């Protein structure tokens with residue numbers, strides 16, 4: 001895993017977007033199209049803002065997916081990930097080729113899972129942008145995460161720490177309002193991406209970052225599996241890097 005410690009959240013977002021953009025351009029040059037996954041949450045604000053400003057990408061050739069969505073939440077809810085992405089991504093990229101949203105409030109969840117599994121199987125992912133939760137989750141795969149899942153998306157239960165984080169970020173009026181279930185991309189599906197670009201700012205992520213990089217690869221630290229990916233870049237700011245004993249593989253090294 002390549003670690004980049006950027007001086008600010010803004011430069012973190014710009015550097016992560018620049019790396020992703022070069023891989024998107026390379027995929028378009030090689031195949032005429034690129035497939036990407038984008039993430040949500042407070043950690044992705046600066047990255048998405050920088051990504052939608054990139055005018056060096058032929059966005060019409062890009063097909064996009066996202067990582068996760070709450071079950072039974074209408075898109076009009078302030079915490080809906082579809083709403084988040086329509087406000088911060090698709091509305092800023094009118095030329096975008098396609099965006100396949102996870103309909104977490106679909107009446108038939110099995111049919112919805114089958115639909116998005118088939119779609120992503122037809123679109124091998126070139127670049128996956130993601131964050132890491134305070135509990136080191138990847139997408140909504142809370143600990144202990146399933147590193148062996150065979151499907152691309154599944155329904156998952158959200159653990160207490162994860163629900164507290166969502167409440168703490170201000171997306172819900174009370175903890176009780178945070179859903180207990182979501183549809184999440186599975187970890188094996190995330191690991192199939194050609195390039196993984198992680199944007200992880202803020203001191204509240206410092207322990208998860210340390211456990212991810214310095215601890216063993218274990219389902220109890222879902223993001224630790226990323227150490228086994230051949231092209232994974234982790235963008236930190238000084239507060240999120242604060243607990244690292246050393247920066248093992250700095251950018252450009």
Ligand SMILES: O=P(O)(O)OC[C@H]1O[C@](O)(CO)[C@@H](O)[C@@H]1O
Nearest residue numbers: 039040041042043130131132139
């Ligand atoms: O920015 P946050 O809220 O810390 O989220 C980090 C990760 O967790 C998820 O938001 C799921 O909660 C992912 O989409 C994101 O990559």
